Amino acid sequence: MVMPQELPTARCPVAFDHNSPEHTARGPLEVYRELRNSTPVAWSESNGGYWVVTSYAEVSEVLRDAVTYTSGAATDDAGNYSGGIFVPAERGLVPMIPTEVDNPQWEDFRRLLAPRFSPTAVWDYRPMIAELTTHYVDQVIEAGECDLAVDIAAAIPASSVLQLLGIDVAEWATYSEPFHNALGYPPGSPEYAEAVTGLQGIVERIRELIARRRRDPGADLISHVASAEIGGAPIDDEAAMSVVYTLFSGGVDTTTTLLANAFAYLSRHPEAREFLVSDLSRLPVATEEFMRMFTPVQALARTVRKPAVLGGQVLSPGERVLLSYASANRDEATFPRADECVMDRMPNKHVSWGLGLHRCLGSHLARTQVELILSEVLTRMPDFSIDEQRSRQYPNLGIVNGWVTMPATFTPGRRLSTRGAA
Amino acid sequence: MTLRVSIDPGLCRGHQMCVLGSPDVFASGDNDDGLGEVLGAVQPQSRFEELRRVASGCPESAISIAFV
Numbered sequence: 001m002v003m004p005q006e007l008p009t010a011r012c013p014v015a016f017d018h019n020s021p022e023h024t025a026r027g028p029l030e031v032y033r034e035l036r037n038s039t040p041v042a043w044s045e046s047n048g049g050y051w052v053v054t055s056y057a058e059v060s061e062v063l064r065d066a067v068t069y070t071s072g073a074a075t076d077d078a079g080n081y082s083g084g085i086f087v088p089a090e091r092g093l094v095p096m097i098p099t100e101v102d103n104p105q106w107e108d109f110r111r112l113l114a115p116r117f118s119p120t121a122v123w124d125y126r127p128m129i130a131e132l133t134t135h136y137v138d139q140v141i142e143a144g145e146c147d148l149a150v151d152i153a154a155a156i157p158a159s160s161v162l163q164l165l166g167i168d169v170a171e172w173a174t175y176s177e178p179f180h181n182a183l184g185y186p187p188g189s190p191e192y193a194e195a196v197t198g199l200q201g202i203v204e205r206i207r208e209l210i211a212r213r214r215r216d217p218g219a220d221l222i223s224h225v226a227s228a229e230i231g232g233a234p235i236d237d238e239a240a241m242s243v244v245y246t247l248f249s250g251g252v253d254t255t256t257t258l259l260a261n262a263f264a265y266l267s268r269h270p271e272a273r274e275f276l277v278s279d280l281s282r283l284p285v286a287t288e289e290f291m292r293m294f295t296p297v298q299a300l301a302r303t304v305r306k307p308a309v310l311g312g313q314v315l316s317p318g319e320r321v322l323l324s325y326a327s328a329n330r331d332e333a334t335f336p337r338a339d340e341c342v343m344d345r346m347p348n349k350h351v352s353w354g355l356g357l358h359r360c361l362g363s364h365l366a367r368t369q370v371e372l373i374l375s376e377v378l379t380r381m382p383d384f385s386i387d388e389q390r391s392r393q394y395p396n397l398g399i400v401n402g403w404v405t406m407p408a409t410f411t412p413g414r415r416l417s418t419r420g421a422a
Numbered sequence: 423m424t425l426r427v428s429i430d431p432g433l434c435r436g437h438q439m440c441v442l443g444s445p446d447v448f449a450s451g452d453n454d455d456g457l458g459e460v461l462g463a464v465q466p467q468s469r470f471e472e473l474r475r476v477a478s479g480c481p482e483s484a485i486s487i488a489f490v
Contacts, residue, residue, distance in 0.1 A: 064482070114454035119438075285442055346443050347479015355481055359435045364456055 011313070014039055017046035018087070018299055018322065018398035019186065028298060028397050032327035041311035047088045050301070050320040051313070054327035056334040056351070058311045062302055062323055063355040066102055069302035069321060071358055073100040085300040086399070087322050093182065093199055096249065097242040099358060106357065108230045109243065113361055116164075116221060122364045129160045129369055132169065133376045134417050141380060144412035148386065149403040152377065153259035154180070154252075157369050161251035165244065166220025167209070176252040178202060183253055184394030184402050206244045210237065221247065247362075253400055254296045255366045258287075259373060260403040261294035265341060266378075267386040267408070275343050277382050280375045286343045287370050292350035293341045295326040298401055300354075325351045326401070381410035425465040426488045427473060429458045433484035440485060443476035458484070 014035065017023060023031055032054050035042055040055035053059050062069045073084035073095050084092040084100045092100070098109035115121060136155045140146035158176040159169040167175070178198030185191035210226045217223040225243050228235040235243075266273040276282055301322045308315045315321065329350045330338045353360040360366070377384065387407040394402040427447060429440075436456035440448035447469075451459030465473060470487070477485035 060481070111454075118454045119450045119456045120452065288439070288442065347439060347475055349437075349439060349479050349481040351481065353437065353481075356435060359437070363436070364438075 011043045012039075013045045014042040014052075016042065016044040016052055018052070018324075019047065019091075019396065020398075021186065021396075024395065024397045028326055028401075029330060032324050033330065035324075036327050036331060041313045043313070048320075050087050050322055051310075051315060052299075052322045052324060053310070054324045054331075055311065056328040056331035059323045059325065059328035059351055060355055061310065062321060063351065063358075066357040068304070068306050068308050070102050070305045071100050071302055072102050083303045085302075087301045087320050089320075091187070091399075093196060094203055094245050095242050096246040097239055098361075099246055099250075102357070105231070110361070112225070112228045112230070113243070113247075116224065117361050117365055119364045122368050125160070125164070125365065126368060126372065128163055129156075129372050130376075131417070132156055132159050132163065133373050137376055137380055138415040138417050141413045141415060145407070145409045147405055148263045148384065148408045149256075149260045149391075149406035152373065153256045153263065153403070153406075156373050157255035157259070157366075158252045160365075160369060161248065164221050165209075165247065166213070166218055166222055175202060175248060176256075179249055179252045180256070180394075180402065180404075183400040184396055184404065186396045189395070202248065203241060203245060206241050206248075207237065210240050210244065250360070250362050251365075253402065254360075254362075255369050257296035257400055257402040258290055258294060258366070258370060260406055261296075261401065262287075262290045262370070262374060263377070263384070263406060263408070264386060264391070264403070265290070265293070267384060269341070272341065272343055273378070273382070276374070277378050280378065282344065283371050283374055284367065285346055285348075287367060287374070288348045288350065289341055289343055289345045290370075291352040292329045292335070292345070292348055294401055295329050295350075295352050296401055297352065298326040298397065298399055299324040300399075325354075380413055380416075384408045384410040423467050423489050425467060425470060425473060426490045427460050427463055427465055427477075428486050428488075429460055430484045430486065431457060433482045434458050435482050435484075437481050439479055439481065440476050443479060444472060447473065448476070464490075 036054040041058055042052050044050055044052055071085055075081050081092060082089045086092040098106050133156050140151050154176055155172055158172040162169045162172055178195045181191045181195035182199055209222050213223040213226045217227055222244055225240050299322050301320055304315045304317050304319045332338045353363045391406045392404045434457045438450055440458050441450055447462050449459050449461050451457050473487050477487055
């Protein structure tokens with residue numbers, strides 16, 4: 001095998017930093033298109049040096065090979081965080097389980113959680129999600145205006161996750177805002193600093209909740225995690241905290257982002273909206289296309305564990321590799337008319353849920369949320385129109401393709417639920 | 423000749439794109455990860471093009487179609 005030191009000039013660095021203001025200002029899709037067409041596996045000196053992978057073939061190759069490319073994270077004695085799914089590693093503020101563990105431990109955690117997120121389990125959550133959806137639409141339906149990004153796209157997924165965890169849904173904003181802002185604002189900004197403090201507060205609250213549910217368990221997910229056995233022994237406090245934190249993290253920003261982007265697209269494309277309104281059974285297939293087009297989680301990382309060759313480049317153990325799902329999803333070699341939103345696209349093997357071992361645990365839950373929320377919105381406020389001037393995306397689109405605010409108007413309607421305000 | 427459709431359980435990760443593509447042939451199995459299940463393993467040759475497309479659309483390349 002050719003070793004990297006024998007190829008000192010092979011690594012011609014590209015100017016790329018997904019966390020930089022330029023990346024968001026130029027438009028991530030443009031930046032990725034350029035890389036994909038010139039250097040699909042490229043080395044950047046930013047963030048301490050990392051590979052960025054932009055072609056479908058290579059992104060999927062890495063995702064499917066959890067032996068060569070690890071998601072594992074570690075904290076050294078000085079408290080420095082390394083590895084994990086973010087570049088730089090420090091952006092991962094709290095270790096995430098099972099996202100950032102590999103086998104053999106991964107198997108135990110996945111076995112613990114998968115039964116609660118299986119299609120069968122999620123089927124039982126439908127009435128709860130439907131009720132929350134009706135409730136939150138009721139809050140805005142008479143006014144004829146709302147913030148679609150906040151009042152609908154953020155409120156409903158966050159509330160249903162809180163419900164599953166056994167936390168009062170009225171607290172949804174307290175829990176979800178720090179996650180949105182930690183990903184949506186660049187490190188160094190006051191919003192980011194505030195979000196980090198908020199996340200530390202959430203970590204503390206999760207620790208308290210775990211202790212409380214250990215004493216007084218219920219049917220909720222936190223109790224389920226707190227009473228788990230991992231490797232034949234009771235789960236330790238930090239691992240339980242990390243699992244619950246990961247469930248929050250996965251549940252509050254991703255579905256929200258997909259929904260907000262779908263609202264923006266449907267507001268701008270009346271024919272696409274009509275296509276769905278006239279037959280709501282088209283939603284599941286269309287949702288997958290929204291997932292491909294808008295790629296809620298734009299890019300996540302792995303760490304090279306064994307010497308590897310990827311797309312003609314030689315990768316060395318310890319090097320970080322950023323996988324651009326957003327770019328893979330627009331690769332013309334895999335998706336014909338890749339930049340077009342083809343509402344009935346099928347097949348559609350996008351990578352927005354990830355692939356392989358660490359594929360999204362909550363995908364069945366997310367699909368159900370999106371289906372129920374979009375169908376309620378398209379039924380009760382089908383003429384919604386977003387205010388393009390006042391709508392704003394995240395200031396930093398490097399990790400999550402999210403929206404801060406999306407004011408919208410629609411023809412007012414009647415409340416459906418008799419339930420009081422949450 | 424007929425077609426024999428199969429899912430490699432070692433590769434399937436429960437994306438369920440096959441269930442969306444040909445719901446009378448594939449279903450979400452009764453398992454925790456939502457892994458796919460083949461409802462009708464034997465299919466007429468006339469469905470080759472459709473099933474080939476579904477198989478090629480599996481993100482994990484877990485679906486095989488054989489002529490038998």
